[in-house]
Amino acid sequence: MRLQNKIALITGGARGIGFAIANALSREGATIAVADINGEGANAAAEKLNAAGGKAFSFSVDVAEQPSVLKTLNAVVAQCGRLDILINNAGVGGNTPFLDTPLELWNRIVSINLTGAFLVAQACARQMVEQGHGGKIINIASLSGQRGGNGRAAYGSAKAGLELLTKVMAVELSEHGINVNNIAPGAIETDMAATAHDAATRAAYNYLIPMVRYGMPEEIADAAVFLCSDEARYVQGHTLNVDGGFRTAGLMFGARKAPMVSA
Template sequence: MSEMFEGKTAIVTGASRGIGSGIATTLADHGATVVINYRSSEQRATEVVEEIEADGGTAVAVQADVSDPADVEAMVEATVDQFGAVDILVNNAGMTKIGPAAELDLEDWRRVIDVDLTGVFIACQIAGRRMREQANGGAIVNIASMMGQMGYHMRAPYCSAKAGVINLTRTLAVEWAPDDISVNALAPGFIQTDITDQTQDSAGYTDEDIRRRTPMARFGTVEEMASCVTFLARGDTFVTGEVLRADGGWTSDAWRYHEGRV
């Protein structure tokens, strides 16, 4: 265990599984006290806490719907009451709805926007206020997506929300730079998680499709995303308002599909 974040407290939203749990455990490995936020998966959140504690770290699970300001306020206040401060916020909670835009139900659109964009704003606003009051700086990392920088079929609400997260990140970075609060975003490509497996089934693409389309010829890993977040959360890099794309070269590749790759 390193001491990179020793004495720091981090809130990671949507941390009961996938990329979120990987980020939480990695921050804890580097010395941070971590708040594992979940909406409904209490058992999985508890398992993440137990994993961190088994490795000698400190973590608690806190239930909150990120689209509900009262829930987020209560989570931030509980964090401050128990640990004294909020130093790092990672906005990872998210969802998607796959389907043709022409047939998309408006309620499905609103729910994705509420969680993936409005939820990020709410958490940034409430935690950011606390960081400013603490006057010790802070770091916010918003999990966006490469799909926030490109169009992708059957993903209208998700792509729109993640594009909003990217520009929200830049705006907050400019506003809060005088308070020594860095605000950056990570834009993952296709990362191998159980959630990815579920969306593949509904969207009709295979592992081989992703491997052929990605210049690095594979999915990214949760551990790689956690390493990216660790860099962005450090707060000692003179980096703010940036979007770190971790997509294996997907959005840089003009060829789009590598038929002959083995």
Template structure:
């Protein structure tokens, strides 16, 4: 039985692990040809091989989204080898951990270079190609509850993800009559490569107890919202930020 994304081609940035790899597997499961990109080439090559072994179509590409000059050529290669560009998942991101008085300015700059500038460049380069081909494209920016909730010790990260949320709305408005839906998904805390070392610590355990349900989410808790934004159902959805966080951003603690 064909998947709901059969015949489409998707690009996932930051697909070397965590949510990026998870999203790539969902897209492939639903029938999309998937280009998986990241700086860690061996990991995306392994993911692409896994998708192909399961009967899907996949291409692995090296890409650092902070390198603006590399984005366009990478997308051109996707179009040439997989036959088009219908969906962009802007997932690449870094943490930017540190109190405002302590975080090195280089780490602050890196958070914005990857999380904001990288998202902007990838979205713009994808949109150029979608518009040129007449594609009713889907751009899904992976934001965070940090887009609208203060996370202590993460001022750079929160600032960058808030920028992603507003950037999503701005791009959606600009491209509203171009047939491109631009939306953002704001997950709550899921254990990923970025935060895995934090949760076993005393501070991590204290933070868990502040969540209303006192637990982390699973990656597959995002699947339905993700496919809503990446697929045909987003025809009438653009400029939206959908939060899926198990109530973690609700005020009042646990």
């Protein structure tokens, strides 16, 4: 129960990585505010957490719209009393080649994955500063923001921006006792991956991942619990990759990789 008496807001918490993090934080004793553009999904997620013995509430939000973000944060604070933890997770995937990316698609992906994350983080950080007891902010970035992958012009650029935003937030919010860190997932088995990754994409990922498998949402959630806990109090402005070694890997030979060729 490392997060007992903590209040945690999780955007995009209706499913996937967000729900897995909500579940893990709830198991550690936190009260959970699930906020999602899918209001029914958020309700169902909160019901599941409550059925498992947790304490959870649901909220509708569109993170790309500032009035919606502010209204939701007010509702969360009115319901839960304060805010200690933000999991800034809501996002949409993108897999369109650079030459074919229309401005509308670019704007949509950036407005949710980068501007939306900024709006939520700013509103929550202001709340934490006002409360005066510090806090934890975890931004969910992506391996796609660190490598130039096919089809990731808009998505990767937005996630790279989020990683830099995290560093600035960490620097500026240190004096308020707020820890700001990133988790950068690699390829994770969620509905987003099911939509965005075809068979060729999956094979390409598995070739590049030393552990030769996709990660599970629960593996991201375990990292989030650590970053939200007091054990991570001196971790600041860091990006924790949870990616099966993808970011680290260079040349790889072996049975499950490129075959060794004798001279």
